[in-house]
Amino acid sequence: MESWANVIMKKAFKHGSQNTIDQLKTIGRELSMGTQGNWLSSKEYLDLVKAIGEAKSKAEEERIVMAEIEHLKKRIMEPDVPRKKMKEYIIRLVYVEMLGHDASFGYIYAVKMTHDDNLLCKRSGYLATTLFLNEDHDLIILIVNTIQKDLKSDNYLVVCAALTAVCKLINEETIPAVLPQVVDLLGHPKEQVRKKAVMALHRFQQRSPSSMSHLLTKFRQILCDKDPSVMSAALCALFDLVSADVKGFKNLTASFVSILKQVAEHRLPKAYDYHRTPAPFIQIKLLKILALLGAGDKHASENMYSVLVDVIKKNEPGKGDPGSNITNAILYECICTITAIMANSKLLGLAAEITSRFLKSDSHNYKYMGIDALGRVIEINPDFAEEHQLSVIDCLEDQDDTLKRKTLDLLYKMTKSSNVEVIVDRMISYMRTLSDAHNKTEIATRIIELTERFAPSNQWFIQTMNQVFELAGDLVPVKVAHDLMRLLSKGAGEDDEEADSLLRSSAVESYLQLLAEPKLPSILLQVACWVLGEYGTADGTHNADDIIGKLCDVAEAHPGDNVVKGYAITAITKICSFEIGAGREVQLIPECRSFVDDLLASHSTDLQQRAYELQVFLGLGADLVRKVLPVNGSGEEIEFDRELPFLQEFVDSALANGARPYLDENERLGVDSGMSSFVSSSRSHHEPSHGLRFEAYETPTLAVSSGSAAVPSSLLPDFEESVTEPTRSVRNQTDSSQVDLLGPEVARLRLDGVQRKWGRTSGSSQPSPAPTPVSEQQRRGSGVSEGASSNNESSPAEPRHDTYSSSFEGKKVQRVIPAEKQRLAASLFGGSSVQKGSSGGVNGGVKASNAAGNVRPSEKGVPSRPVAGSGKEKNWSAAEPKQASSSLMDLVDMSGDDLLPVHDSKASYDPFKGLEGLLGVPSTAASSTPAGLGKSTMDFMSLYDSAPVVSQSASSLAGDSDVLPLGHRRSGGMDGANGVEGGLMDLNMLPSVSPLAGLGELAQSSSSSSPSTGVSDKKGPSRQHSLQKDAASRQVGVTPTGANPALFQDLFG
């Protein structure tokens, strides 16, 4: 085929090899020869094109175009421009716009031209408007009327032109205006019109699925259209519909299979052949749909086996023949389908065969497709990769950037603990070569993910992260930096203090070295400052003054970066207080003195605050400072009591005074939609409320008055008196007014709300849970016994609760995780998808995503692996084939010979455990990870966080707790999304509640406040959820309904 195409093209582009000037010299000849349809060849236009073609430089071209724009502007606005002239102007506008200049002054004329009665002008108008306008342009509304009229035209060409415009221009708001007419056109006698109408409906479906829901059956009918092009248009739409809702279309499986069979058997008219392949584009579309339908459905998949074999056989080239591009396109699509459905071994064998042929091909295109296909095949059969290691390595070393990236994608899929270092190393060196932000972000995300999942040691993890920070800098999400800090502060998650402190001091060393480099991204500096502040002096090798000097240097080198400065001053504060706490005299070195003085006068209140705090700390006594900023304080957990039981009294009294109960957002919205007819009876349901309406408004009916304005005003004073903090009261206002919308009629619902929201805490409200925070156990117990909040206690949360309570008892944690691992291992090798899913939900379900046997290697084996791996890595570059192949085994080996040992020995070093916390995505309000986060970044947070404890005890003693609870409430309510900023804001916005205010009480009561419970050990990362979902869908499967209406028997007659 390739050669065939070349012949055509050589012939066709006979001028191609000459340069433009030469080409333009032939223009006259070309034109005199009368290239057909040169109806637009006015002198001016030709001159323009010619001038632009001859332009020597970009600047010259620019000048010509600008002159043209000026010219057109003047001419187009003249009154009474003849139609033909106007059409030419419009085409010239298109030309100008195509060259990248703004022609918006002429848009309105293009729109006007669509109103023209002359079909010629109309089509030019439509062409120009579709090229000029996006669907959200203001002028669209002017064109809707014309389109409506044209859709009714009895000239099918007019209708076609209008439909083409519909596909591009009609947006969500204007769909209702044309929808009925487009649907009518499905019955048009001309197949071109029907086809375009289907495509228009498809476009509507993409824009606004809700407005199309009543038309789903239409698409099924169109599938039986007697014209193949209409049928293929319907396939486009059906593909989208099926991917949105697979279950609803299961019963069409047999129909699609039979269509594919007929197409493959060459039953369509010859006109649909493409290079002697019968309707390949239709075949590919069908294969895509089948892939969707067969995924996770054994029964549906079985129906497809024979047709897939047929298609492959028909397209498989003879031996030694590379096959044409189009047959290979079909074959590739077959691989995609086979790997997506539940295929049998025969099909998988075929897919593997085709894949190897692609990989062995000389063409880069086929290699690329082969790598992609290999990635799909090994997800089912990991052993297959081994055979092709060499090809994969070739592609990895190839000079073609696209191919290289694709191969890295493949490696990413194949990563496991044994090869993670090699692969991440490759990725990092690739990242070095990149310059554009998008690619960098993508590869950085991948590296981070792999590192978090498979890191063999914390040391390696930190080093890799540093490299990523260094290379990708601010493209890395801040969360990753926080995770890194958390890892350092928590250590390996075991009681091995020695290992932890080793890790920390090695981190300190590495950052001290890094800081010597001239230009570092802000995020890396933040991490470095934090680490130096927290652990800089911990192991005693570094003198406090040295570290402080370094920190001052950092801050000095980045005068514009307030965040880094904030981290630096906080770190200095920590070091000073550690010194004071250790009973040593602290004398700030001069440069630090001047840095602090700078900050004291800073414009940023945050920095100012921190500087003042440092000064206060310097003046405090040793034991007090020890309490406030304990050494390694960020490793401790913070307890959040989200139920705010100490506010119960206030709430009760407010309720007693007639305030409305709080409904949480979901309930509010749920009730709201239910009540929408109530609130505004004139508004119709199925239309977006702000959408344009094209029918007349119905006569207004008397709406039920909601009285939302009156009630809150009577309510609010209550709140504002007692709640001094402004934002708080604003929130209350909105809450109550929203609830009020429902009006007093919903008394029953209101009661529900009371129980739902406040029921749980009411238990703890009676006896205020004095000096100690409510233990999770207790709280849970009360929640269950109340039985009201079953909603909140959804089952996935259960295990987490378990872990809390067990972590409460300290060492129990260690026992929990191995047990989970045992289950993971067992379920992985048991092979049942159900177990897999459930265990994945609890623990590192990520692992399960890597196909079958890919399990963590024995824990003890890990430390030795990395060394071997990196050694081999060097061999690669030496390009000694023999050694290379052995190392390739290492890289590509997917055979599941690594078993997960059932381990309980304390000494064994478990990277996974250390990383568990990292997998956690700080979820929203529900989880309290953010607490840990904010804490680890900002030590002052701890003051607020411990405030509740203080205040609770204080309140039980003195009954006076007006200010502090508020402070706590804010910091508690400050959700994790805010992270550090949350901490910062606290400092900014609550200057009156200085952290030091609570010190006196803290000093007294901190001894009585019990250690906080663990919170952030287990978080459900989204990957786990997706896995669970996947497993669930696989498990559920769907049995297609049996009898299929024989839709297609008469299809191709």
Added chain:
Amino acid sequence: MIHFVLLISRQGKVRLTKWYSPYTQKERTKVIRELSGMILSRGPKLCNFLEWRGLKVVYKRYASLYFCMCVDADDNELETLEIIHHFVEILDRYFGNVCELDLIFNFHKAYYILDEVLIAGELQETSKKSVARVIAAQDTLIEHAKEQSNSLSNIIAQATK
């Protein structure tokens, strides 16, 4: 789906652009500049695909012209290559030995043809014959219109005959 189609000459001049997803004029210019830089600098032996901003660009060079299509990441690249070729064959059939000059001076025609091949970012017509038929029908109408551009009723009569 196809997000946009670009025709770029070897010198980086734009010959045709068609956008199926919304891009502002500024973005369009940026995309064209970025892609033409990437595509024109690629060697002849390399593969015809580019991964770009989470999408894929498939391009093919015909003499002095690069035909580029930007598709979703999960689309079939080989198929996209063939869609390009399909379009080129139709152009060739219509212009009779199509060359860059045809497209320079008749770019609006190329747009009309493209509108018959692709619609809303999807391949709508896989039969070269029927594309040719529709375009011919439009052309005869236009030729006719040229002759009698004043008499609208005649045009309609002609078209509905």
